[in-house]
Amino acid sequence: MTAWINGQAVVRDEAVAAAAALLAGARSPVFAGLCAETAAVQAAFDLARVIGASLDPVAGSSLYADLGALASGGAMTTTPAEARGRADLVLALGAAPWASDIVTELAAEGPVRGRAAGRSRTLLALGGGGDGAVQHIAYPAGEAGLAAAIGLLRGLVAGRIAGPHPLADLAARLREALYGVVLYDPAEIGALGAEMLNGLVKDLNETTRCFALPLGDPYQGRAVAQVAAWSTGQGPRVGYGRGHPEHDPWRFDAERQAAAGEVDAALWLASLPAPLPTWIRTVPTVALLGEPKGDEARVVIGVGVPGEALGAALWHPRRAAIAWQEPRQEPRQEPQQDPQREPGSPLPGISPAAAILAELQARLAASPAPHPERASC
Amino acid sequence: MSTLTLREAPPERLDLTGLDPARLAGLSEAEAARLAVGTSRRGLTLGDCFAISLDGSDCLRILGATDRLDRVGAGLAAGRIVVEGDVGQRLGAGMRGGTLTVSGSAGPFAGTAATGGTIRIAGDAAGSAGGAVHGAAAGLDGATLVIGGSAGDRLGDRMRAGLIVAKRAGVHAGARMIAGTIVADEIGDYPGYGMRRGTLVAARHGALLPTFVETGRQDLVVLRLLAKSLQALAPEAAALLRAPLRRYSGDLATLGKGELFAPVG
Incomplete structure (x- = not known):
């Protein structure tokens, strides 16, 4: 079984009909999670436009720490692949980079391309550090924290703060590097820290080369940001309540909306694993899940896992781009390729989330009241 | 003094952009009631949510306001x-x-x-x-x-x-x-x-x-x-x-x- 209503297994079409009914009557539905292949995320944006929903990816808060800084002052970034090829200096900020594989990969070799080719690669840590397996020089962030240390480093690099200082050596190394890379997790350093970091990187580019390298979130957030950009020209926290996409990172924060009682229905899309928020339990929700148990929400529909059951466009962390990923097994038959199917009959196999969303859109667009009747306050 | 009185807590966030004395001075109460303030597809208007009393003055009072008025x-x-x-x-x-x-x-x-x-x-x-x-x-x-x-x-x-x-x-x-x-x-x-x-x-x-x-x-x-x-x-x-x-x-x-x-x- 791949579909459930109130925890009871049902045929898939019954669940899709229940999902459509749940969303059709909603005043302010929210589509959250969005931890899925780009086709499914695109289908979610398309459906949101039809029914006036808002959207918020599970990666929202960490994504917006970076998007806020990008929107405020721009950024100069590189990719992990370029960093491996070119960097003679890597500065890891905080603890998060040391929990990823990228530090180990960067430590394993030196630059082979560009102006730093043939040099050795120096690994530095500010406000964090490894367990000794990777050789690096560690600098303390100080009691004011990482964001304050980034600001201090920027002041030292620009020469606005002079004299002996624990971070003066780090500032000198950044200035002397031919191709520096600063690794960071936007969620860890926060929006203000990320903006300061981008300022530091831009200052360094007055005299040498240096780039920021944000660690991606594990929930397809970077891909969602791109789908949102090409669909709406804005970030992913948009609402279609008034027909056009309104971008408002505060208003369309799904957790805030749920806590404030502003949403009356939700669609949780996670064809890839993502932590279910607790508010799902309090809002009537349709969940499209790659690994369903059946009791996660009022209506649960199992969908194909991208990169396993089906080939899909997914975020490729190393290239820092959306890339095609082949399935690990033969793709199953997709439902929309089967127009002869009898209505109500169970479908063979598991559908991609995009197909379920397209079916929901077809049902909701055809419903007699796409814009429910007005009611007074 | 013109007055807008919220009838009850609104079921969605309302957007009151541009609802100022100068704009309301040029409108009848019936026209003002048709101004869009809703943010969902229900298309709520000012008259759906507020009791409206206009006198063309340069002072507008909004009564019974809640944190859903943006x-x-x-x-x-x-x-x-x-x-x-x-x-x-x-x-x-x-x-x-x-x-x-x-x-x-x-x-x-x-x-x-x-x-x-x-x-x-x-x-x-x-x-x-x-x-x-x-x-x-x-x-x-x-x-x-x-x-x-x-x-x-x-x-x-x-x-x-x-x-x-x-x-x-x-x-x-x-x-x-x-x-x-x-x-x-x-x-x-x-x-x-x-x-x-x-x-x-x-x-x-x-x-x-x-x-x-x-x-x-x-x-x-x-x-x-x-x-x-x-x-x-x-x-x-x-x-x-x-x-x-x-x-x-x-x-x-x-x-x-x-x-x-x-x-x-």
Whole structure:
């Protein structure tokens, strides 16, 4: 079984009909999670436009720490692949980079391309550090924290703060590097820290080369940001309540909306694993899940896992781009390729989330009241 | 005096952009009732949510307001809006003149991009009061914002001009300030993060950033002038400015032409 209503297994079409009914009557539905292949995320944006929903990816808060800084002052970034090829200096900020594989990969070799080719690669840590397996020089962030240390480093690099200082050596190394890379997790350093970091990187580019390298979130957030950009020209926290996409990172924060009682229905899309928020339990929700148990929400529909059951466009962390990923097994038959199917009959196999969303859109667009009747306050 | 009375708590956020005395003066009550204020596909209008009484005057009262009313007084150019109750986000956004008063508390981004006029919030203000919204060039931009209670984090974030007076503020007050003045009784940790120019004055403050340096006790004429200009608006803030003050310069992470004044002692 791949579909459930109130925890009871049902045929898939019954669940899709229940999902459509749940969303059709909603005043302010929210589509959250969005931890899925780009086709499914695109289908979610398309459906949101039809029914006036808002959207918020599970990666929202960490994504917006970076998007806020990008929107405020721009950024100069590189990719992990370029960093491996070119960097003679890597500065890891905080603890998060040391929990990823990228530090180990960067430590394993030196630059082979560009102006730093043939040099050795120096690994530095500010406000964090490894367990000794990777050789690096560690600098303390100080009691004011990482964001304050980034600001201090920027002041030292620009020469606005002079004299002996624990971070003066780090500032000198950044200035002397031919191709520096600063690794960071936007969620860890926060929006203000990320903006300061981008300022530091831009200052360094007055005299040498240096780039920021944000660690991606594990929930397809970077891909969602791109789908949102090409669909709406804005970030992913948009609402279609008034027909056009309104971008408002505060208003369309799904957790805030749920806590404030502003949403009356939700669609949780996670064809890839993502932590279910607790508010799902309090809002009537349709969940499209790659690994369903059946009791996660009022209506649960199992969908194909991208990169396993089906080939899909997914975020490729190393290239820092959306890339095609082949399935690990033969793709199953997709439902929309089967127009002869009898209505109500169970479908063979598991559908991609995009197909379920397209079916929901077809049902909701055809419903007699796409814009429910007005009611007074 | 024209009056809008909210009938009951709205089932969705409402957007009151442009509902100011000048615009309502040109409308009959029936026409005003048809103005769109809803933010969902239900298309709620002013008449769906409010009892409307218009007399063409330059003063508008909004009664029974709740924190779901966004952009109250946004774009106000002249006249007076008096709100009884709370308001949601972006109170007085882009306001150019006139006065706007709220008897309760305000949501985030109060006074964002406001270039003129005076906003008074009797209660508290949430985060980024006088601050910039996502990607915006500036927060408060010339208007005066007075907060009777506590402001949240990032008070005056990226403000470019104008004056903010608050009782208390959270962390990162005056973050990314481009210019302008913030006076508060008490501000939290790490004020002025990334500020380029501008002036912060606080009777008490939390931990300072390592990129702020003390530049000694100052007796500046400009502070006495500021005290004089504040006397009518906020006498307590004016008294603070007449006390002997120590000056810190920052944020040296950026331009470093900002300053924080705190009492000597």
